[in-house]
Amino acid sequence: MKRFCLFAACACLLVDMSYAQRKVEVVETPQNSQAATSEKVIKRKVAIGRFSNETQYAKGIFYDKENDPMGKQALDILSAKLAASGKFLLLERSDLSTLLEEAQKGENGLSTIGADYMIIGSITEFGRKNTGKSGVFTTTKTQTVEAAVAIRLVDVSTGLIIYSDEAKGSADLTTKTTMGVGGRADFDATLSDKAISEAIGQLVENIINKCTDKPWRTYFLSYDADAVLIAGGKSQGIAEGDVFSIKSKGKKVKNPQTGLMIELPGKKVGTVKVISTGGDTPETEYSFVEVSTTTTIDTAKLSEYYIEESK
Structure with a gap:
């Protein structure tokens, strides 16, 4: 009986020591990962x-x-x-x-x-x-x-x-x-x-x-007979054949509570289709685009327009 008790005590000690020598890892709370999607x-x-x-x-x-x-x-x-x-x-x-x-x-x-x-x-x-x-x-x-x-x-x-x-x-x-x-x-x-x-x-x-x-937005860089260019290119995911909306900027109104100017939603005036992309870095990339034939743009006021993705 004494031998049995001594054997049991030694077995428990070995199990405890084995547990103590295990590598202890820090387990972080898993974060929600973004679901895979085919949406561009x-x-x-x-x-x-x-x-x-x-x-x-x-x-x-x-x-x-x-x-x-x-x-x-x-x-x-x-x-x-x-x-x-x-x-x-x-x-x-x-x-x-x-x-x-x-x-x-x-x-x-x-x-x-x-x-x-x-x-x-x-x-x-x-x-x-x-x-x-x-x-x-x-x-x-x-x-x-x-x-x-x-x-x-x-x-x-x-x-x-x-x-x-x-x-x-x-x-x-x-x-x-x-x-x-x-x-x-x-x-x-x-x-x-x-x-x-x-x-x-x-x-x-x-x-x-x-x-x-908020829908992605960019602006015209150049608009003349030689070429129409918009900001943004390949590294952002813009590719040949992409179509975006051209919108005129909405009216700006002042919020009397905050004193801040708020830009109202713009009006769609046409579309552009990407022909090709260029540029060396994300900051200098651009895209050549083709403007829809039904679009009328005042080239003297390019700052009054922006290009936006369709949601």
Whole structure:
């Protein structure tokens, strides 16, 4: 009987030790992925103007705001998630003050930012803590990282914030030892990535929806006997044979409550058909188009027209 009890105790200890030595993985909350669709998508140009660290974490005497590693880490995570959706061309624009100034400039409704939308983000909360629990034979230690991220999405053509939200994410790593034997875990820097990634992941779907709710829009670059050109090309998904609507800009009225000018919906005056595309970069791409024969355009007032996809 004594031998049996001793054998059972040893077996339990070995099972516990085996559990303690297993690799502990952080499981992130799965994010909603974009369903595959055959519908043609014209990619929006999105500029990420700033992603800053507004917390006090890792801010010592030699802290450099322009080279904050956590801010750059968040920017890279956001860029990767947006690029993975296949709906955006990402343009990095680091000088925020210049961006906000340029958002109010430009001709034909186009700012010199060269983007349809601009994202401004910040890490608003960040913390790391270690907790533990000790028993007679076992000891458990847990590292936990929590982060909060705030995002603002600006419509460059109007300068208005069309989406603003904050989300929180967390990640933890647990190790367990039995009678001094088992897994050990030192400082794990990857938990920071996972916590920030989880927070950003909760916001990405809303960013995608807000950017794609509004029909894609572009403008005439040139209109003469030699050729008619519009902005945008191959990298955005524009291809030979695509047909878009030509609309005259709607009347602008002032909202007495906010003092802001609101542009009313435009009137369709014709269509254009893409003949070919050109340009070397997303910022310089263009398309040659053919205007429908029933369309009448006042070439002296090209800024009064825009080209829009049909929804």
